[in-house]
Amino acid sequence: MLAPDPTTSLAMNLDQRFTLPFVHRIRFTRHVASLQNSALADIFADDATASSRRAVLVIDRGLHEAAPSLAQDLVKYAQTHAAQVPVPNEVLVVDGGERAKCDMRTVDAVLALIERCKICRKSTVFVAGGGAVIDAVGFATTIAHRGVRLVRLPSTTLAQDDGAMGVKNGINAFGKKNFTGAFAVPWAVLCDLELLRTLPISAFRSGFSEAVKIALLKDPSFFHAIEASAAQIAEHDLEAASPVIQRSAALHVQHIALGGDPFELHEARPLDFGHWAAHRLEALSEYTISHGDAVALGLLIDCRYSVLQGWLSQADFTRIEGVLAALRLPLSHPLLKDHAAMLVGLEQFREHLGGTLTITMLRAIGVGHEVHAIDARLLQNAIAQTAG
Ligand SMILES: NC(=O)c1ccc[n+]([C@@H]2O[C@H](COP(=O)([O-])OP(=O)(O)OC[C@H]3O[C@@H](n4cnc5c(N)ncnc54)[C@H](O)[C@@H]3O)[C@@H](O)[C@H]2O)c1
Ligand SMILES: [Zn+2]
Known part of the structure; x- marks a missing residue:
């Protein structure tokens, strides 16, 4: 009979399988910031405490220039529906387009915003913009505190018909698309079809x-x-x-x-x-x-x-x-x-x-x-x- 092997006698192998119940909340609406529209307030229905937490808003510069009142309208909406919606206390405008994800600048700016505004895992980062800004901001929210809530407001045809629906976040590196990134399910995706009106025609078609x-x-x-x-x-x-x-x-x-x-x-x-x-x-x-x-x-x-x-x-x-x-x-x-x-x-x-x-x-x-x-x-x- 063999003597017990001293290197394995205390060993344990544990393959514990588990599943997680994700909810991917996706809403299509028009005039999302209109005070009468309940779509944005309703996405927080699952969490009665959400409104007592902090929030920030990151907006794509291209969208901000095309719809200059949108950021303030969204803040006003949150203030009006403050019983359900966390109110952004800072708005950050970031460069839009692929340059948003060609280096760490957008990610670093959003990480600094999250730190400065004391955004916790139950707080909300709203991001409004094209797929590139959403990818980069989503990456920052995925790694800050190992994941803070993200509400996406996609503003291009491509982001509404594909990009913002996904669970992928990331930026380009080493000359390769999406080299650095992580999977994470956003809290919600709110597509306002009216935002597509200001898109340049080539960007509208390309989606x-x-x-x-x-x-x-x-x-x-x-x-x-x-x-x-x-x-x-x-x-x-x-x-x-x-x-x-x-x-x-x-x-x-x-x-x-x-x-x-x-x-x-x-x-x-x-x-x-x-x-x-x-x-x-x-x-x-x-x-x-x-x-x-x-x-x-x-x-x-x-x-x-x-x-x-x-x-x-x-x-x-x-x-x-x-x-x-x-x-x-x-x-x-x-x-x-x-x-x-x-x-x-x-x-x-x-x-x-x-x-x-x-x-x-x-x-x-x-x-x-x-x-x-x-x-x-x-x-x-x-x-x-x-x-x-
Ligand atoms: N995560 C995913 O699953 C996923 C899927 C598909 C694509 N993507 C990524 O999405 C990116 C492409 O996104 P895109 O096609 O939305 O383009 P984009 O984000 O590059 O935006 C295009 C331009 O439109 C401007 N813009 C945005 N909204 C506007 C508006 N309403 N009015 C006027 N200008 C506006 C932006 O500032 C930018 O200059 C790529 O990086 C792609 O890899 C990601
Ligand atoms: Zn694609």
């Missing part, structure tokens, strides 16, 4: 590439609906755009919450269809190409590759290209002439996901499939066709 993406993956009838209203959407028609934004948001949230992998532990990441090329193109352009425009180009590359592989029909491809054209999204870009530089994006994408390379391609409108190997010659061909 719809994410709606096309999710329709291609999940819902052929939604793709058909986008096709039907694309020309009106391209003209900044809010009535045509609203149902598309809301359907896209709902499909994104359903995938995140019910798809079985909210924190992306698996290798497959279907919501990143078209994104390996998009992220590479954004970085290669030094972020002069917007995320939405880069996604349109990334979708075209992967759809063309799917045609070249014989998975997707030419007829389906023609419809996809047609809808992107009707939305007045870019269909080509000269930076794509550098195939070798683009292909580096595949390995960066694999590294970001971890594990085996997994890219979503398309079999038909509404039918994605995962592949783990890429034919470099066909992909170069697809990139070359999209270079114009």
Whole structure:
């Protein structure tokens, strides 16, 4: 008989599984700061003590300049509904656009704000702005005190139909998109469709590439609906755009919450269809190409590759290209002439996901499939066709 091993006799292995009940509160409304609108007050209904806590408001400079009274209107709203809503005692204006997440400046400013205003985990940081500001501010709120409450007020089409629906927060580093970041579920997301009126037309249009993406993956009838209203959407028609934004948001949230992998532990990441090329193109352009425009180009590359592989029909491809054209999204870009530089994006994408390379391609409108190997010659061909 063997003597007990002194190195293991006191050992214990404990694999304790647990689950957490997250609530992702998402509301679409109009005129969120109107004193008669209860949407903002209602998001605190689950916490009667919220109004006794502190709050701050961070606003995207582009939004602030386009809607100069919004910040004060939101503060006034909170003061009027102070029985339910925590009142911001400081407003911080931060630079908007991708520069908000190209270094630590926004994150550091928000961390300093949180420290200065004594924001605790039960206090609230409101953030109003585009997806880039929301990503950076969300990262700061995720790491301050290991997580303070975040209420997002997305003000771009892309942030309302995709970006602000997610549970990802982060900034770019080392020339790579979203290198530094963390997963966290916000307290609430309040989308005010009226905020989209002041968006420059190119920014308004660019958000719809994410709606096309999710329709291609999940819902052929939604793709058909986008096709039907694309020309009106391209003209900044809010009535045509609203149902598309809301359907896209709902499909994104359903995938995140019910798809079985909210924190992306698996290798497959279907919501990143078209994104390996998009992220590479954004970085290669030094972020002069917007995320939405880069996604349109990334979708075209992967759809063309799917045609070249014989998975997707030419007829389906023609419809996809047609809808992107009707939305007045870019269909080509000269930076794509550098195939070798683009292909580096595949390995960066694999590294970001971890594990085996997994890219979503398309079999038909509404039918994605995962592949783990890429034919470099066909992909170069697809990139070359999209270079114009
Ligand atoms: N976290 C996620 O899950 C997720 C998902 C998708 C995209 N994103 C990120 O979102 C970012 C792109 O966000 P975006 O497309 O919203 O653009 P953006 O945040 O870069 O904003 C574009 C411009 O619009 C201005 N702006 C914002 N709202 C305005 C308004 N109402 N009126 C006038 N100007 C306004 C901004 O100041 C900025 O100059 C990218 O960094 C992308 O990686 C994140
Ligand atoms: Zn995206």
